[in-house]
Amino acid sequence: MLDLSRAEDAAAVNSLRSAVMRLSRRLRHQRVDESLSPTEMSVLGTLSLCGSATPGELARKEHVQPPSMTRIVALLEAKGLVRLEPHPDDRRQKLVTRTERAETMLEESRRKRNAFLAGLVEGLDEEEWAKLRAAAPVLEKLAHL
Template identity: 80%
Template sequence: MRLSRRLRNQRVDESLSPTEMSVLATLARCGSATPGELARKEHVQPPSMTRIVAMLEGKGLVRREPHPEDRRQVVVSSTEQAAAMLEESRLKRNAWLAGLAESLSEEELAVLRQAAPVLEKLAHL
């Protein structure tokens, strides 16, 4: 948990909360979604997601478009600005982790390489 928390702090835009960054990452990974779908994926209440989407839209990081089948809903998608910010944050986190990894022994690095597929599986369960 401590490593995860420290890793989350390695982001480019300090004004965004971890939840807001997570919403952008979900949109980048899964594609466009309704606010309700995003709320379910992020485990937040729909009114909270509505506020998050409005804030992200105000910063130019997402855009809302009419739902193609249901005019009562909107579809949220990330912008190019969000993609660039996520990539820059990813590069920053990777550099930070690489710096940490330099202090590990060859044996410790070997253990990490063996554990990586298991950790990846756990992350996607």
């Protein structure tokens, strides 16, 4: 398995980290709404993927402190991108739900980023593209560990 004391493993991890960070940075610049922070976009993406959640659940999923998530949710609500609804089981809690406007914006953002990434992929040969297709599920798994 992985042994960072081996030069080839250390180099591979370093290369993967560097490539993922550069690609992520380039994709982040493909936003459709420049007024939203990357964290706000991430919260909307989480809501789109996982459905409604309490601010505490969102804070855990986004790896931020609950007070920070409260501020983020308030900003998104003020922009009309989320709404707070009563929790069905706990009247002390609220559920954060994305609005139709948020879903439309996310879909447009996904289209723009997918088109950008597709343009990059066109620069690959068939063998490189096949390797990247095969690696996609592994990268997805790493993203969620």
